[in-house]
Amino acid sequence: MEEVGERLGWSATKVSRIETARVRVALKDTGRLLDLYAVDPAKQAELLDLAKDARKKGWWQAYGDLPTEYTTYIGLEAEAASMRSFAPTVLPGILQTEDYARAVIRSALSLSSPGEIERRVEVRMARQRLLIQETPLRLWTVLDEAVIRRPVGGPAAMRSQLERLLEVADLPNLTVQVLPFAIGVHPGTNGAFQIMEFPEPADPDVVFMENFTGSLYVERETDVYRYTLVFDHLRAKALDPDDSRRLIAEVVARSN
Structure with a gap:
């Protein structure tokens, strides 16, 4: 292979x-x-x-101009039973509001047409159905404090995004933790990553990372285990879910 x-x-x-x-x-x-x-x-x-x-066809095949790497990721995400995510700069796409997603996508695809950007926003919104379907995706995400403080899309869009984050944080299949600035340097400084777990025992866990030149999938057992240890370290250092919600709520209150 x-x-x-x-x-x-x-x-x-x-x-x-x-x-x-x-x-x-x-x-x-x-x-x-x-x-x-x-x-x-x-x-x-x-x-x-x-x-x-x-x-x-999966629903995403209706968007024929999506890169193969992206459709591969969407297919894996749709298959996954659970996902652990570390986000150091922006929220994971599956948690973004339309305005926030539009700002992030426009920044990443600065040379793309408005139509392509809107199609990408539509796809990102459609992916979020995974969190509320009959057997929902279990998502545990650790957000660096920078994620909730960096203004993306303007003050109103950012406030709406944080309010939305507080709403979804109450879902039983979703855990949100914030990694505070106060802990200093940590093992996640190398960048964002996601660990996807699948319902079939024969399917190994997969770590997904993305950069300017493409996507990287890590599935060798020893490497996946290292990322699992890093994630466990990050969630141990992060605020617990209740304190994380309080911090997010404080940021929202100060933005009013």
């Missing part, structure tokens, strides 16, 4: 999910795999026809 990923420019996680039927495979990706595996042309045509008939 590692070799296939290297040859096609994919993560090993993507290859693993395709080969174990955990994610839907795009038709063009099917073709690339068949070429790489040197499948007989007649057999390729047969398999591509099957792929056309068998495809069952």
